[in-house]
Amino acid sequence: MTRNRxxxxxxxxxxxxxxxGRRGGIRESLEDVTMEMAxxxxxxxxxxxxxxxGEPVRCVVADSCIGGVAEAAQxxxxxxxxxxxxxxxxxxxxxxxxxxxxxxxCIPKAILGFNxxxxxxxxxxxxxxxxxxxxxxxxxxxxxxDVQDIGDxxxxxxxxxxxxxxxxxxxxxATMKGKSxxxxxxxxxxxxxxxxxxxxxxKYLGMRNEYVDMTEIVRRMDRGIYDQEEFEKxxxxxxxxxxxxxxxxxxQLKRTREQKDRDWETVVKMTLIARDLMAGNPKLAELGFxxxxxxxxxxAAGFQGQRMWTDHYxxxxxxxxxxxxxxxxxxxxxxxxxxxxxxTLNAATMLIGHLLTDRAQIFADxxxxxxxxxxxxxTGKELTGIAAGGVIHLTNSGPASLDATGQQTENGQxxxxxxxxxxxxxxxxxxxxxxxxxxxxxxxxxxFSTDFTTRAGMPVTMxxxxxxxxxxxxxxxxxxxxxxxxxxxxxxxxxxxxxxxPTTWFVPNLTGTGAFRSVYxxxxxxxxxxxxxxxxHVGHLLITLASMLRIPVxxxxxxxxxxxxxxxxxxxxxMEHVGADYRACSSFGPLYG
Ligand SMILES: C[C@H](O)[C@@H](O)[C@@H](O)C(=O)CO
Ligand SMILES: [Mn+2]
Numbered sequence: 307m308t309r310n311r312x313x314x315x316x317x318x319x320x321x322x323x324x325x326x327g328r329r330g331g332i333r334e335s336l337e338d339v340t341m342e343m344a345x346x347x348x349x350x351x352x353x354x355x356x357x358x359x360g361e362p363v364r365c366v367v368a369d370s371c372i373g374g375v376a377e378a379a380q381x382x383x384x385x386x387x388x389x390x391x392x393x394x395x396x397x398x399x400x401x402x403x404x405x406x407x408x409x410x411x412c413i414p415k416a417i418l419g420f421n422x423x424x425x426x427x428x429x430x431x432x433x434x435x436x437x438x439x440x441x442x443x444x445x446x447x448x449x450x451x452d453v454q455d456i457g458d459x460x461x462x463x464x465x466x467x468x469x470x471x472x473x474x475x476x477x478x479x480a481t482m483k484g485k486s487x488x489x490x491x492x493x494x495x496x497x498x499x500x501x502x503x504x505x506x507x508x509k510y511l512g513m514r515n516e517y518v519d520m521t522e523i524v525r526r527m528d529r530g531i532y533d534q535e536e537f538e539k540x541x542x543x544x545x546x547x548x549x550x551x552x553x554x555x556x557x558q559l560k561r562t563r564e565q566k567d568r569d570w571e572t573v574v575k576m577t578l579i580a581r582d583l584m585a586g587n588p589k590l591a592e593l594g595f596x597x598x599x600x601x602x603x604x605x606a607a608g609f610q611g612q613r614m615w616t617d618h619y620x621x622x623x624x625x626x627x628x629x630x631x632x633x634x635x636x637x638x639x640x641x642x643x644x645x646x647x648x649x650t651l652n653a654a655t656m657l658i659g660h661l662l663t664d665r666a667q668i669f670a671d672x673x674x675x676x677x678x679x680x681x682x683x684x685t686g687k688e689l690t691g692i693a694a695g696g697v698i699h700l701t702n703s704g705p706a707s708l709d710a711t712g713q714q715t716e717n718g719q720x721x722x723x724x725x726x727x728x729x730x731x732x733x734x735x736x737x738x739x740x741x742x743x744x745x746x747x748x749x750x751x752x753x754f755s756t757d758f759t760t761r762a763g764m765p766v767t768m769x770x771x772x773x774x775x776x777x778x779x780x781x782x783x784x785x786x787x788x789x790x791x792x793x794x795x796x797x798x799x800x801x802x803x804x805x806x807x808p809t810t811w812f813v814p815n816l817t818g819t820g821a822f823r824s825v826y827x828x829x830x831x832x833x834x835x836x837x838x839x840x841x842x843h844v845g846h847l848l849i850t851l852a853s854m855l856r857i858p859v860x861x862x863x864x865x866x867x868x869x870x871x872x873x874x875x876x877x878x879x880x881m882e883h884v885g886a887d888y889r890a891c892s893s894f895g896p897l898y899g
Contacts, residue, residue: 374402391414420450424456494612497649531595569754617751630706638733670839721764767785769781816863833860
């Protein structure tokens with residue numbers, strides 16, 4: 307079931323076949339093969355990509371080949387009407403760069419230059435890229451490794467990979483644009499990431515910032531501004547599917563059965579209301595609440611919670627865990643991106659992770675680096691296997707999506723899948739693997755925190771956008787694996803941390819250099835208290851997207867062959883990539899700046 311109630315249709319990919327405009331032989335000889343190349347690229351992308359909300363991806367091909375500026379303008383006009391958010395120029399031949407390139411500064415662009423010898427497509431590619439670079443309009447270069455014959459319009463595997471990497475990241479850029487980030491509350495416990503930096507959202511992501519006070523949730527609860535029928539259905543589902551876990555509070559802090567039952571009702575209402583605040587709900591209009599029915603067009607949101615709310619009301623764990631999962635009482639659906647503690651920068655990271663992978667994300671505190679020696683001291687046991695160099699404990703009070711249990715499978719292995727591939731059976735397994743423990747002392751108003759341990763063996767990427775004064779946003783990421791520790795070791799470490807919270811044990815892939823010299827050094831170089839975790843090794847996608855937004859990448863462990871950035875980046879220093887990335891991002895400035 308698709309449930310994207312956000313306003314605006316999904317962006318399309320514009321395909322621009324460019325051609326040598328000389329008539330009387332040359333152009334005519336190229337028309338068919340050029341248009342065929344455009345159609346092939348369009349069909350390939352439509353077959354292999356989907357939007358994170360489940361909708362198919364649409365490609366729009368220019369009405370004619372583009373031989374000069376008039377046809378370039380006709381294509382731009384068609385694309386604007388069709389909601390094109392990124393463009394790919396394709397050609398097997400020589401064309402006139404300044405007259406044919408896409409000059410819209412806000413649209414991510416790529417050029418596919420055919421690697422053949424009969425016609426100079428690659429010469430056009432190089433000349434067009436130099437035009438882009440000279441004019442400050444960065445473009446990605448797609449040039450196949452092996453020479454093909456002029457009539458061969460098939461897409462080589464390396465070309466396919468680059469097309470997908472560019473298109474997925476470009477779609478993410480275009481999908482965020484014009485949407486909102488909704489802060490429910492403000493700064494939680496003095497965490498700087500909660501400050502909604504409007505310049506960042508507006509200039510780098512093209513997004514608006516919206517704000518409501520947390521009392522808006524109280525108002526809607528007290529005045530019945532939610533769908534009562536859905537509330538009853540949700541509460542019934544919760545009673546049947548959400549097992550209460552151990553109450554580890556000391557007797558004087560334990561809440562009574564009546565209080566807990568009321569807390570369940572409150573957290574379910576909070577969930578409905580937060581979702582309606584983000585994305586609206588037509589049912590509210592039927593109930594006479596027209597303004598509320600519209601929502602804030604929020605593609606991502608955050609809930610402050612601590613402390614004003616949680617000192618008095620049940621905590622946000624249930625709301626955050628269910629909204630960020632790929633299912634609820636209405637069935638299997640796209641995950642909502644909601645950040646705990648209203649950490650706006652973690653929300654932005656979750657949002658890009660979701661748009662790039664189509665999957666639910668894990669919000670977590672980067673809580674502890676457990677060295678092999680410390681584990682030995684505390685448990686008497688040696689860490690082994692990929693955990694031998696130590697592990698990072700990712701845990702927060704319980705806002706992580708239930709997909710993070712790892713109870714879904716892909717090719718027989720634990721996975722977090724796009725919602726359209728998740729089965730009812732897998733939803734059951736995620737729910738069965740989760741216990742809802744009465745919240746502990748931090749949360750004076752009660753609530754329930756999830757408790758589960760992520761299954762081992764999932765390839766994952768941990769990421770975070772940080773704001774650095776004088777630089778702006780920077781992205782850091784670490785690809786690695788989830789691991790599980792032997793039960794006795796896990797229990798000792800979990801007990802001394804917080805037994806009522808979910809745990810993801812993470813081991814980054816080490817490269818032997820920089821921050822990736824050791825697991826400790828990855829932890830030591832993390833830029834904040836939070837991270838967002840995506841399923842899969844998707845650092846290359848994050849890096850491509852960051853370059854489109856002009857966010858430099860401060861730390862990553864992605865092999866060079868997988869890195870794909872606009873061609874201008876090599877002009878900032880091909881010998882030293884991190885510095886070149888910083889210089890390029892700073893020179894071009896934010897995409898919407
Ligand atoms: C419950 C505690 O206040 C935690 O929520 C706190 O340590 C954090 O999560 C900080 O990010
Ligand atoms: Mn936290």
